[in-house]
Amino acid sequence: MKICVVGAGAIGGYMAVRLAHAGHQVSVIARGPHLAAIRARGLKLVEAEQELVAGDLAATDRIRDLGPHELVLLALKAHQIAAVVDDLPVLFGADSVVVTLQNGIPWWYFQKLGGEYAGRVVETVDPGGVLLGAVDPDRIIGCIAYPAAIVAEPGVIRHVEGNRFPLGELDGSLSDRVRSVSEVFAGAGFKSRVLEDIRSEIWLKLWGNLTFNPISALTHATLVDICRFPGTRKLATAMMTEAQAVGERLGAGFRVPLERRIAGAESVGKHKTSMLQDVEAGKPLEVDGMLGVVVELAEMTGVEVPTLRAIHACVSLLNETMQSEGLRIRGAPR
Numbered sequence: 572m573k574i575c576v577v578g579a580g581a582i583g584g585y586m587a588v589r590l591a592h593a594g595h596q597v598s599v600i601a602r603g604p605h606l607a608a609i610r611a612r613g614l615k616l617v618e619a620e621q622e623l624v625a626g627d628l629a630a631t632d633r634i635r636d637l638g639p640h641e642l643v644l645l646a647l648k649a650h651q652i653a654a655v656v657d658d659l660p661v662l663f664g665a666d667s668v669v670v671t672l673q674n675g676i677p678w679w680y681f682q683k684l685g686g687e688y689a690g691r692v693v694e695t696v697d698p699g700g701v702l703l704g705a706v707d708p709d710r711i712i713g714c715i716a717y718p719a720a721i722v723a724e725p726g727v728i729r730h731v732e733g734n735r736f737p738l739g740e741l742d743g744s745l746s747d748r749v750r751s752v753s754e755v756f757a758g759a760g761f762k763s764r765v766l767e768d769i770r771s772e773i774w775l776k777l778w779g780n781l782t783f784n785p786i787s788a789l790t791h792a793t794l795v796d797i798c799r800f801p802g803t804r805k806l807a808t809a810m811m812t813e814a815q816a817v818g819e820r821l822g823a824g825f826r827v828p829l830e831r832r833i834a835g836a837e838s839v840g841k842h843k844t845s846m847l848q849d850v851e852a853g854k855p856l857e858v859d860g861m862l863g864v865v866v867e868l869a870e871m872t873g874v875e876v877p878t879l880r881a882i883h884a885c886v887s888l889l890n891e892t893m894q895s896e897g898l899r900i901r902g903a904p905r
Contacts, residue, residue: 583646598637614726669711778814782811
């Protein structure tokens with residue numbers, strides 16, 4: 572299958588190498604030193620005791636350099652999509668499928684969803700409904716990326732843990748195409764269950780992200796440290812309780828108890844969240860996609876979320892300060 576990974580960072584790069592080694596023709600969109608390294612030496616995946624190198628990737632920073640692909644994996648962060656949305660149609664053939672891999676509530680959340688909020692724009696992640704109008708929802712399959720990975724250095728992805736990429740059609744149907752994508756993912760070594768309710772699974776992943784990412788960005792603590800320190804464990808519990816109330820008001824189910832979700836984060840160990848990695852690298856933080864969007868949905872549904880609002884204000888100021896001052900904040904060993 573001809574596959575394009577738009578955004579070959581930690582998760583996109585992990586998937587690209589695996590898919591290439593499974594025999595697929597893979598193109599990647601990357602930039603800067605990372606792109607230069609991929610072009611020079613291929614894209615390396617360090618995973619457990621093995622190293623895999625995909626040396627024959629078509630790598631570019633210009634989507635318009637590429638043509639139609641059967642499968643497009645949109646692995647950019649939520650705030651990065653608008654900048655490339657006008658170029659995405661270059662990658663689409665008549666039957667091309669777009670698999671979205673963003674953390675948080677996606678722009679398409681209310682598309683193909685009945686009820687009082689059907690067709691609503693999620694302004695926090697899609698101001699003015701630009702993405703809603705630009706990408707045909709009939710092309711989209713939702714996906715949740717559970718693995719943890721990092722870009723260890725330009726051209727090198729280090730896998731930390733996990734291999735689950737559950738999938739689902741926006742309307743909940745068990746279509747032939749979603750089964751086909753699941754089989755492609757499984758052939759690359761991923762666990763890729765097809766779900767009839769992709770939105771509830773989105774909330775389950777977001778439940779942790781909206782909590783542990785901003786706390787880690789503010790405290791520079793890893794997952795296990797946040798979960799074992801009494802004060803931040805209590806804070807995480809309060810944030811997750813408020814978020815669950817919002818999700819349930821929108822019809823989402825939470826199949827995992829709150830304490831078990833926290834225990835799952837604790838079991839990951841000394842892992843730096845993606846938002847903490849961005850703080851250390853001086854990159855823009857995914858504040859709105861992970862947390863601001865839940866505050867918006869709370870306003871939409873009339874749910875009170877004082878703890879989420881407070882943490883959102885703090886991490887938003889951190890992000891604004893970093894970007895305006897050109898800061899990267901990383902601890903140094905004593």
